[in-house]
Amino acid sequence: MNAPQKDVLPVSxxxxxFTMREDCLNVLLVPGDNRVNRRWxxxxxxxxxxxxxxxxxxxxxxRDTGLSGVFLEQLYTFGAPERDLEQRIITVAYYALVSxxxxxxxxxxxxxxxxxxxVSDLPTxxxxxxxxxxxxxxxxxxxxxxxxIALQFMPNRFPxxxxxxxYEAILGTALxxxxxxxxxxxxxxxxxxxxxxxxxxxxxxxLYRIKTPGRVEIFK
Amino acid sequence: MNAPQKDVLPVSxxxxxFTMREDCLNVLLVPGDNRVNRRWxxxxxxxxxxxxxxxxxxxxxxRDTGLSGVFLEQLYTFGAPERDLEQRIITVAYYALVSxxxxxxxxxxxxxxxxxxxVSDLPTxxxxxxxxxxxxxxxxxxxxxxxxIALQFMPNRFPxxxxxxxYEAILGTALxxxxxxxxxxxxxxxxxxxxxxxxxxxxxxxLYRIKTPGRVEIFK
DNA sequence: ACAAAAGTGTTTACCTTACACCCATGA
DNA sequence: TCATGGGTGTAAGGTAAACACTTTTGT
Numbered sequence: 001m002n003a004p005q006k007d008v009l010p011v012s013x014x015x016x017x018f019t020m021r022e023d024c025l026n027v028l029l030v031p032g033d034n035r036v037n038r039r040w041x042x043x044x045x046x047x048x049x050x051x052x053x054x055x056x057x058x059x060x061x062x063r064d065t066g067l068s069g070v071f072l073e074q075l076y077t078f079g080a081p082e083r084d085l086e087q088r089i090i091t092v093a094y095y096a097l098v099s100x101x102x103x104x105x106x107x108x109x110x111x112x113x114x115x116x117x118x119v120s121d122l123p124t125x126x127x128x129x130x131x132x133x134x135x136x137x138x139x140x141x142x143x144x145x146x147x148x149i150a151l152q153f154m155p156n157r158f159p160x161x162x163x164x165x166x167y168e169a170i171l172g173t174a175l176x177x178x179x180x181x182x183x184x185x186x187x188x189x190x191x192x193x194x195x196x197x198x199x200x201x202x203x204x205x206x207l208y209r210i211k212t213p214g215r216v217e218i219f220k
Numbered sequence: 221m222n223a224p225q226k227d228v229l230p231v232s233x234x235x236x237x238f239t240m241r242e243d244c245l246n247v248l249l250v251p252g253d254n255r256v257n258r259r260w261x262x263x264x265x266x267x268x269x270x271x272x273x274x275x276x277x278x279x280x281x282x283r284d285t286g287l288s289g290v291f292l293e294q295l296y297t298f299g300a301p302e303r304d305l306e307q308r309i310i311t312v313a314y315y316a317l318v319s320x321x322x323x324x325x326x327x328x329x330x331x332x333x334x335x336x337x338x339v340s341d342l343p344t345x346x347x348x349x350x351x352x353x354x355x356x357x358x359x360x361x362x363x364x365x366x367x368x369i370a371l372q373f374m375p376n377r378f379p380x381x382x383x384x385x386x387y388e389a390i391l392g393t394a395l396x397x398x399x400x401x402x403x404x405x406x407x408x409x410x411x412x413x414x415x416x417x418x419x420x421x422x423x424x425x426x427l428y429r430i431k432t433p434g435r436v437e438i439f440k
Numbered sequence: 441a442c443a444a445a446a447g448t449g450t451t452t453a454c455c456t457t458a459c460a461c462c463c464a465t466g467a
Numbered sequence: 468t469c470a471t472g473g474g475t476g477t478a479a480g481g482t483a484a485a486c487a488c489t490t491t492t493g494t
């Protein structure tokens with residue numbers, strides 16, 4: 001039994017960081033630091049005594065992964081008393097969406113201090129972290145239908161086909177190209193740039209930009 | 221400063237109990253028991269060390285209001301450090317829907333230990349309880365659109381017009397009678413009973429029954 | 441020239457909305 | 468008989484779904 005610490009509460013935050021890699025939805029995990037349990041876990045940690053929950057989530061995320069300033073939203077609070085072995089810890093789960101990993105996050109990844117896993121191929125995780133990821137994935141998929149949340153995955157400029165691949169990866173289904181483009185453009189949240197992506201040996205794709213970056217619109 | 225108690229965590233549950241009264245959406249509040257602050261507050265209290273969050277919500281709800289076995293769903297966790305004056309308390313908010321107040325709840329109400337307030341005319345409440353009620357109301361209104369959650373307000377048998385009034389009270393808008401009936405019956409969650417409500421001096425209303433009571437269907 | 445992804449409209453089916461009159465009862 | 472809420476159908480508009488070929492580039 002660990003003695004309870006003074007500065008922190010028996011409450012922690014855990015963050016499900018989603019990002020796209022190779023057209024697949026990935027989750028960022030960190031290796032368990034616990035002697036008892038060396039399983040992969042979600043980045044997170046205890047809430048300090050004088051700290052907003054959101055701040056705690058951001059701070060612990062930054063410490064564990066180097067990420068900051070990302071889209072972060074509270075998901076659900078998990079508090080089964082049997083979920084932790086050593087002491088009762090209630091965790092307020094968040095999810096985060098990042099378009100590209102920051103340099104410091106990339107560094108953490110190269111040193112093995114963090115690693116991406118496709119949601120379809122997650123390792124065995126600490127405690128109930130699999131349930132947390134599952135719920136986060138559900139929330140994300142649901143929000144695709146009535147918000148512009150998917151834009152959080154996109155870089156400054158991107159082709160519509162890239163956005164479509166994001167939708168398809170999250171929903172797990174193929175979408176019709178024409179209907180998808182119509183629907184997205186009708187939202188009036190993107191604008192054309194004069195530029196094109198000249199990638200492969202095929203016609204270059206028009207690049208679009210988000211009209212109000214950082215803002216997630218809810219409609220309906 | 222109160223000394224922290226051993227058996228409980230610095231985490232509480234608060235429950236927004238919604239019920240219909242006189243075609244208005246009401247919230248059940250209890251009088252603040254605190255010497256410092258005698259404002260009305262949401263029923264709730266601390267989470268015990270070995271207790272599920274849901275159990276804590278249910279237990280505290282029963283203690284404060286006599287209600288049990290009601291529809292209860294986690295809403296959001298509020299944890300601004302400045303939200304409480306004496307000590308840092310994080311609260312996991314829930315909302316509950318009840319069709320009619322149970323006898324024990326009615327008793328608590330008659331003794332002044334609990335009282336209903338219309339959401340449109342709430343008193344000044346403890347701490348951030350107004351924000352909690354606001355968020356609960358939003359969630360409830362949103363869920364009307366894609367679930368059968370409103371049925372939780374209804375008694376065993378009820379006329380369709382009664383259900384319509386529930387929708388109207390929650391959404392704050394009038395609905396077309398014919399379209400409403402079509403839409404609800406198309407959900408295939410109600411069945412006719414042979415009975416009618418003979419109330420006023422007008423044609424009696426057909427009574428309906430919920431096919432699978434206690435089950436909230438999510439569609440779309 | 442060919443492979444590979446980009447880009448583009450129309451038709452159909454379905455769902456949502458608007459809307460007005462008769463019915464059964466109690467007073 | 469009259470006031471009150473209960474009960475019913477249809478037409479129009481809008482949204483979502485299905486569907487195939489041409490364009491532009493790199494090799």
